[in-house]
Amino acid sequence: MKLSVRMVVVLTSIGLLSGSFLATVGHLTKERIALNKQREIEAAIIQVVPGTVSSQRLYEERDLSVYGGKDNEGNIIGFAIHASGIGFQDKISLMLGTNSSLERTNRLAILDQKETPGLGAKITDYEFFLTYWENRDCSVPLTLHKPAASSPEELSPTEVNTITGATISSEAVLSIVNGSLEQVRKLIQEGKLSSEAQDVN
Amino acid sequence: MTDNAFILQSSPHFRDKDSVPKIMYAVIASLVPAVAASLYFFRLKALALLLCCVAACLVTEALFLWLRRKPLHSLRDGSAVITGLLLAMTLPPSLSLELAIIGAVMAIAIGKQVFGGLGYNIFNPALVGRAFLQTAFPVAMTTWIPPVALKIQTATYATPLANLRFEDAIAKGTLTPLKDLFIGNVGGCLGETSSFALILGGLYLLSRRVIDWRIPLGILLSLTAFTGVFWLANPEKYASPLFHILAGGLLIGAFFMATDLITSPITPLGTWIYALGIGLVIGLIRLFGGFAEGVMYSILFMNAFVPLLNRYTRPRILGEGGKA
């Protein structure tokens, strides 16, 4: 065989073999990977909208997805807003639970972050940070309480706490939360998102 | 392959044995007012930190000299004492002693000895130690206590710069008065409280011609210009250049850290570029960076350029290259 032909034949067959091999592997693992992602999101929804039995995706775009948490009868009891934005180091991805009228926060969960360990990374700490985000009045933009308060009672209903020494991370979380709430309100006004339960499919 | 296969050429290599201790002891003498001020404002805490840092630096230096089979008498050149003193001056008074010792060990070990000891280090050893501590223990390194002489008692006490950067001090009218900054009646690291004591020591060093006058002057000039522009444009948001000069670690950095003979350029033009660069980076960090204070990082940053500056600002030898 001529060398050039041999080169083409060998490379093509290696490519074909590896392609079909990978197609098989991809097919075998695809469902499981999708399931893992879905489970992760569902676990977060149940965490931020307590009482959720099932959930439904209501809206999706880059850096913002809205899920509805439903009770036994299929009524939407709250929104789970999955949003992300830039923190001190890298992207912060979070899930905010609100009631169905978007006026009160239920809970906040940080899904992904790369803030400085020991400082900004405290945004994932429940006692230290996330507990201060429960039951806030979010009908107006939330504000940061500075300097940091030591118990939730010290805050007014529209305030959340700062992390001492990590103001930038706290501000980043705040701006993601306020920004996504505003966006969701706009979507509801424009009729692109509804708090009424919709039929699946 | 022999051990001397390549030699790392960096800043001035002092071969004149007599002059090193002389310079070093002048630097130690110039630190006396600032050390005295820190002892007055922070009492026993300051004393303990100073002693621990100096002792830990000396022990580490001795250990490395022994490991490298070098004569121990070069401990007497005083450079390890200065590193210890300067490191202690950049630490928060409330820092626990074991952390200060870790910082001192790192300053000598990875800041100086791994490069080959005195004369071969690229970065200011005291600042390397502080940078290590800052990254390793960010909470402990940003927890401040008010000076003993200050009558305010609060749980958390921000430095004047942190107050300005993160608490909107100008809008709230809580900006630290310049008079307090000058005397030193403010929170901060041991050696960054009293501007007066630092200026006294700095003037002594200048009068003895131990340090290059271009460095403090260049830093002050570029910081004044940079912060001045923003202050004139919007005094509601930005503090005055005088505030920036007196607050934080600027004066100790400009007089004692940036002027380190080993880690600063040797040519006059290189020195100007180095000093102006430090002032500019400090301004950038303080106004727009993620930290309230930027003296340490800006000096370390410009230290990295020193070999390059020495190389490209070398005066041309008569008759060498170029057009006539």
Place this chain on the structure above:
Amino acid sequence: MSTKTIGQEFIKGLWDENPVFRQLLGLCPTLAVTNAVINGFAMGMATTFVLIFSSLVVSSIKKLIPSQVRIASYIVIIASFVTVADRFLAAFFPPISKSLGPYVPLIVVNCIILGRQEAFSSKNTVGRSVTDALGMSAGFVLAMLVLSAIREILGAGTFFGYQVMGPWFKPWIIMILPPGAFITLGILLAIALQIERRTKSRK
């Protein structure tokens, strides 16, 4: 062709030709994912899988590949196994896959793997190549474990997630950040060099 015994073929990867400490290869994952022992270990295992199977395939078809296109062929083979490793981790160990992030796909450009194919598998028998791959992988895993153990113990006070330091210990956060990786690797390389010098001068 190698003239070593099979045993020597394996042992050389552990120290004499340790990919990280002696050859300074594969430093990107060594620096990037050794912030916790579990990550370092998972990365070591993924690399082991890719290296062994790539060596197996390359050494068995070495005669078929024209030398002009050998690098392209090796890379396609390596990339296939890397993709398998990546999918496998994502499907069965999602938390590890998440914390390793882009570093699993980046095994493709890990010099240890391509280097072994070019330097060894393409010239030696299947048995020798797999033994060599096993030895090199063991050396790599060893380096990852040493580095990540030091960093996790000092940086978080834990080992494999278990608390090993007492409450008196204040974690050195720098150690689990990038500078800690460089400092630790630098010190380990200095120690490795020193040991090497000592043993050589004794011979």
